[in-house]
Amino acid sequence: MGTLLIDGDQIILEHPTEFTHGDYSTNIALTLAKREKTNPRDLAQKIVEMIKQAHGDHHEYVSDIEVAGAGFINFYLKPKFFSETVAHVLENEKDFGKNKILSGKKIMFEYTQPNPFKPFHIGHLMSNAIGESLSRIFEWSGTHVVRANYQGDVGPHVAKAIYILLREPVSKELYTPSQQATYIGECYAKGSQAYDDDVEAKKEIDEINRKVYEKSDAKINEIYDWGRRVTLEAFEEIYKMLGTNFDYYFFESEVAKLGEKIVEEHIGEIFETSDGATVFKAEKFDPKLHTRVFINSKGLPTYETKELGLTKTKFEKEKLDLSVVTTAVEQAEYMKVVEKAVSLMYPEIAQKMKHITHGMMRFATGKMSSRKGNVVTGESLLSDSRAVIFEKIQDREFEEHEKEHLAQVVGVAALKYSILRQAIGGDIIYDFEKSISFEGDSGPYLQYTYTRIQSLLKKGIDRGIIPNTTLPEGWVTTDVEKILYRFPEMNERAFKEYAPHYVATYLIELARAFSTWYGNTKIADENDLHSPYKMALTEAVGVALRNGLWLLGIEAPHKM
């Protein structure tokens, strides 16, 4: 998108929905017609005359300007513009699509947030895919991104798992961290059940919770240290598969003390005592908010207090311009309360907090809950999708280790894409078949298009065709070129709106246009004078695809 200035009125140029309506268009005549008391088409015609007078008849890149429809002004670009874009892509390669709008800014993204002693489920997979993609999209806009993961290593959930572990220790047959972590997750579900059903169990679990917090029981400490270590190791394996490297790991156990201190310092002015607990009555400051407990009646800090400590810690560790926290929507309301409390105590920090919510993974039948044990773990989903892809490539002539790597990369692509293809706010109805789809609107489709491009380029070079961006005689601009040059502006929009799905939508459009073109024309043809340019265009599409996939956190394999 761009702007044009005429008589002090800024004209916003946008891309029409259809290529037949030009490459850029404006509806300025429609909006101004009333003010000018004329008919929009006449006004549009007048504007076109003015532009032509100011720039002459022969513009370097604009081939034609026309009035269309109710009074739209459409601009058509010359083939030269597109061939120069292709050259630009090839020159910039890995940097194509980047901008520097946020250069000098430091932003922390907090995402994934699995809890030790609980399963890493597909909700965490969702958070990770979204957080990682946003991080990358921001990096492409010049931001110094700091990746953070906040994990709840204390609290009732830990006590629930330990309650069972005390009675049913892990079997010796489970020796990998991931197997042990799975077992611990099951213990957690059982413990939750016991907590709800059995008064005695509830009492003991509350007691364990306190002991974990105080570190006062040797036996519990031992189980705790082991469980925490094992689940964290299992998480680490998953991060590796997903391609995330965190700069910071924050733990609830580490920020709780600071949170408590903050609450204590502000008792009276912000927090008050009610029914033995320390609460913040947010509705006093904003009627839409509600009261939340910060220190419970047993004297233990709740998540809200820990969040306070976490926020303060982040700004102490790094000089941040913004701290972005991504969580599921169910946290939206309580996060507003925490933010309100922060704004009253530390207004300068509150200004730099941003909470982004994503929807939840749910079954068609309802919500998933690790308390009830009906969750799909990230581990099982990753290995299942890997298995499906592996099966599919069995007959390809790749080395065994290549097949394994490919199954991994394609499986992750399928999962991530199924999450990132839609706006992040909505829930995702979990469907295994769809989450590992490799046809049509899918991650593997993008990867497949990319690999075809790579092998095509190789074949072309073998046939002695050297890619060349010089516009050949008689070249007719393709849809592929018309989409290609929009990559940088798409990325700009994606970061401004925190919307990775724009990247996904764009890539599918580009890949689809390329595949259609590919199916209808021979690209690497030594007898075709257009071939060198076609090769250059193909290579440029490959660059855009690879860069775009990177923004989604998806690898682009060379063959598949």
Add this chain to the structure above:
RNA sequence: GCUCUCGUAGUUCAACGGAUAGAACAGUCCCGUCCUAAGGGAUUGAUGUGGGUUCAAUUCCUGCCGAGGGCACCA
């Protein structure tokens, strides 16, 4: 009850107030290929409902109907 989201083809998703509402999957029908068929082409099919604002509404406001989240000691 209060409050916040959201209702688009059979299904899962798009659409920065604009032109003929885009895809994918499923269905029906073509193309075994020459550069990887995880592909390409064709075809059927949708804005929950009643008002309002606007030259123009899927988009903004509002009534109703429907779905989901949140509303004190879980995170």
